[in-house]
Amino acid sequence: MKNLDTSLYFITESSGFTEEEFLYRVEEALKGGVTLLQLREKNKTIREYIDIAKKVHAIARKYNVPLIIDDHVDVALAIDAEGVHVGQDDMPVSIARNLLGEDKIIGATTKTVLQALEAYEQGADYLGAGAVYPTTTKVKTVLTPTETIRDICNAVPLPVNAIGGLNKDNMDILNGIPIAGICVVSAIMKADDPKQAAAELKAKEICLAAHGVIRRR
């Protein structure tokens, strides 16, 4: 298993920001303590995606935080990112593993234990499970009960992150579920102060971990 700190996994959302604002916010989030960074772009051409990915990668490297590319294995290969994240409609984990090799990080979105077991068997390094709450960053959100997230955590020997509308004020719903961390988008991206938002999420997580809730690996 890779030595991977998924405890505060920040997924970017660039829409509504100028490139300068976007990159500033990403860097502030990294300063605040983000441990894993995902670039997720839905409305860019591949050429634009590669361009912004190179810029985000340069920033992430300064903080020694791995950069994960959402969905686009071609973009990940193009910029030699640390990994990719694939959903159930994206490239199967097994093919992504073949193309990326053993050293790269591959994460998968899973909504059921069956999907989690499949992703594990195909070589995923971590899982995202949710959505815990409705989210504004996806058009249609299918909620996953926290009980299912617990089952996923117990079914596979991988770090499992909860995702979906999470922020510091509502994450207590995960109390007692052995997640490895949380994924957030808006809670940092749309915060007045992304650095402070990341730091507060991190503090809250450390507090939960101290109480044995978050599984440390």
Added chain:
Amino acid sequence: MKNLDTSLYFITESSGFTEEEFLYRVEEALKGGVTLLQLREKNKTIREYIDIAKKVHAIARKYNVPLIIDDHVDVALAIDAEGVHVGQDDMPVSIARNLLGEDKIIGATTKTVLQALEAYEQGADYLGAGAVYPTTTKVKTVLTPTETIRDICNAVPLPVNAIGGLNKDNMDILNGIPIAGICVVSAIMKADDPKQAAAELKAKEICLAAHGVIRRR
């Protein structure tokens, strides 16, 4: 330079067909004499794209016709297709070449001599130039004058294919322009008999080539 017969380059369009109808039409086109095949899917998820690409690849192999994947270098890598085709918004040719290696076929869409020279310098194997006529398969079509297509043919030592609304009744506009072949979508895809349509286009092309119009390599 690769030994590449681009004389009748068929670009697929699956919308409006069942998968069975689509695959049948692709195979009929191959029987009719298509020399190069491109799978172009704009509305599929990556998982669906990979799935249909595998099926089309299996058919193309039977006729020993190279399969080119439009835009998605990840899909091309996933199914080990013979090549990719990239537009000006897609992955730059130089990066695609790095990822695919020397043996794979890389084509590029070019609308100007400058773009053609850039694609050539970055390692493209062939170029598509157009659109000659307005086309129904793209929402916005930017026309390229035949004079520019001629200039592109003369500027780079690569096979250049004309594209855009071409069919057997209107391709005479290309008389005297040293193209290596034509790209067609609707002229085959929407034909009553795709095999016959391909054969007729091929006969027309051979006729043009006999008159020294199409550059044979």
